[in-house]
Amino acid sequence: MRRVLTAARMRAADQAAESRFGMPSPLLMENAGRWLADAARELGTTGSRYVVVCGPGNNGGDGLVAARFLHISGLRVTLVLVGDRAKLTPESQRNLHALEPYGLHLPQPLGEVEARAGDVVVDALFGTGLTRAPAGEFAEAIQHMLCWRAAGAKVVAADLPSGLHTDTGEPFTPCVEADLTVTFGFHKQGQVLEPGATLCGELRCVDIGIPPEAVTPQEGRELYFVEESDARGAIAPRRSDTHKGSYGHVLVVAGSHGKSGAAAMSALGALRGGAGLVTVATRSEVVESVLGHAPEVMGWPLERQGPLGLADLEPLLEAAEKKDVLVIGPGIPRGDETVKLLGELLSRVEVPTVLDADALNAVATDLEVLRRAKGPLVLTPHPGEMSRLTGVPTKDLQKARVEVARDFACTHEVTLVLKGARTLIAHHDGTVFINPTGNPGMATGGMGDVLSGVLGALLGQGLKLPEAAWTAVYAHGLAADLMVARRGRLGLIATDVAKGMCNVWTRWNR
Numbered sequence: 001m002r003r004v005l006t007a008a009r010m011r012a013a014d015q016a017a018e019s020r021f022g023m024p025s026p027l028l029m030e031n032a033g034r035w036l037a038d039a040a041r042e043l044g045t046t047g048s049r050y051v052v053v054c055g056p057g058n059n060g061g062d063g064l065v066a067a068r069f070l071h072i073s074g075l076r077v078t079l080v081l082v083g084d085r086a087k088l089t090p091e092s093q094r095n096l097h098a099l100e101p102y103g104l105h106l107p108q109p110l111g112e113v114e115a116r117a118g119d120v121v122v123d124a125l126f127g128t129g130l131t132r133a134p135a136g137e138f139a140e141a142i143q144h145m146l147c148w149r150a151a152g153a154k155v156v157a158a159d160l161p162s163g164l165h166t167d168t169g170e171p172f173t174p175c176v177e178a179d180l181t182v183t184f185g186f187h188k189q190g191q192v193l194e195p196g197a198t199l200c201g202e203l204r205c206v207d208i209g210i211p212p213e214a215v216t217p218q219e220g221r222e223l224y225f226v227e228e229s230d231a232r233g234a235i236a237p238r239r240s241d242t243h244k245g246s247y248g249h250v251l252v253v254a255g256s257h258g259k260s261g262a263a264a265m266s267a268l269g270a271l272r273g274g275a276g277l278v279t280v281a282t283r284s285e286v287v288e289s290v291l292g293h294a295p296e297v298m299g300w301p302l303e304r305q306g307p308l309g310l311a312d313l314e315p316l317l318e319a320a321e322k323k324d325v326l327v328i329g330p331g332i333p334r335g336d337e338t339v340k341l342l343g344e345l346l347s348r349v350e351v352p353t354v355l356d357a358d359a360l361n362a363v364a365t366d367l368e369v370l371r372r373a374k375g376p377l378v379l380t381p382h383p384g385e386m387s388r389l390t391g392v393p394t395k396d397l398q399k400a401r402v403e404v405a406r407d408f409a410c411t412h413e414v415t416l417v418l419k420g421a422r423t424l425i426a427h428h429d430g431t432v433f434i435n436p437t438g439n440p441g442m443a444t445g446g447m448g449d450v451l452s453g454v455l456g457a458l459l460g461q462g463l464k465l466p467e468a469a470w471t472a473v474y475a476h477g478l479a480a481d482l483m484v485a486r487r488g489r490l491g492l493i494a495t496d497v498a499k500g501m502c503n504v505w506t507r508w509n510r
């Protein structure tokens, strides 16, 4: 799990590296520049021109170090300095001076430089010190880098693509689009939130000598980036002396007339997520249709007609007996009484419960229901459902996803999975996890139903929250990524992803 920092915490870590751990800033810059040169060489060949665009701060200093290493290794380096040389930071001044023996210290005017296919551009204009929209010659430099990339040159960004806000992931205009971003020490928020994540291209975090202890912990406000090893490690290999009772019994409360598919997809997600047994409690008229999708699923007919209400409480309590986890919501028939039913059910059931889809819309009418829950709750809203839960307009909450998700999880003592491009998992201790997997091919009905089942399956196998949530989200997105790696994004459907969970378990040898 990688800790994700803001610019302020990064600067504090940078200073602590020197003051507490004896790692001086010039050495950090030397290490950063070397990593940057190595990455640039990966993107080019010995015949490439390496255009290094340096700004006035220490990001520019990284670039000056990289220019030196690229030159020493015999490559053609063109240096561009943007901004007033007199304002260079002391470390950058020193590294510009270090270029004199190589004759590299005389930068080329930006307008006289060209870069095209086969060349490599090193973007060392701005890093975590960017405080406002680039203007004048700085904006012009970014425009040039955008044009060079459009002409086929590869762009490697030092720490961040220049123009990207370190903390929000929102780009100023203009903003560099990188093929590869080499970030120093720790991930920054803006690199792992969209659209920043896309602007970074491949993101590579390198160790330049800042010890993890240099970062002051922020209990209750930490942000982590989930890596494949974390998710894989959360899934225990299966022992031979086990049976279907060893892997949990998931009760899916879902489906209604015309929406039997939602129940089936949730159940399929649970089965493909490794559940030992899956039962679907749904209206009698729907049971056969659900079972038709998956003969492995058992049905629990809810005899009444119409929306789920208090009259369904006893049958659902009976259905919940001896189950290890509940998944409630996909396609349920919702009415005014549904929230009352959920309040009564959750106040009696002790096992973990996943609330998805229309269960969320029901709970949104009375959030007190969450406080009455006896067992751990995990809610899986998409932004529209989150808007109904919080009353915050979707476009506004999308601009503050981390804060909105964290506040809700802490206020209501739940784990919250806020779906979207970079799904967030917020736990009620204030920790937020960012998921990197998934792709736009998932923008089709039923993906959330499958995820609710996968999440239920992991909870049923004994994973605790928040681990079960970030593991389920990671695996579900990876299943979709592995599928589109071999085919187009268009035409990917939810049941493909359910089946595709097997590719994840194969990849993880589980």
Ligand SMILES: NC(=O)C1=CN([C@@H]2O[C@H](COP(=O)(O)OP(=O)(O)OC[C@H]3O[C@@H](n4cnc5c(N)ncnc54)[C@H](O)[C@@H]3O)[C@@H](O)[C@H]2O)[C@H](O)CC1
Residues within 6 Å of the ligand: 010, 011, 013, 014, 028, 029, 032, 055, 056, 057, 058, 059, 060, 061, 062, 089, 125, 126, 127, 128, 129, 130, 131, 132, 133, 134, 135, 138, 158, 159, 160, 184, 185, 208, 210
């Ligand atoms: N994190 C580490 O341990 C290390 C980081 N390094 C690199 O240092 C930069 C951060 O350097 P800093 O000097 O703070 O700022 P920048 O170089 O990112 O920005 C340059 C400078 O420009 C000014 N500025 C800000 N916005 C604008 C603007 N829109 N127009 C004009 N000028 C602007 C502001 O004064 C900035 O200070 C970090 O990203 C790493 O790349 C170290 O090299 C290694 C250790």
Ligand SMILES: [K+]
Residues within 6 Å of the ligand: 059, 123, 124, 125, 126, 127, 157, 158, 159, 160, 161, 162
């Ligand atoms: K940069």
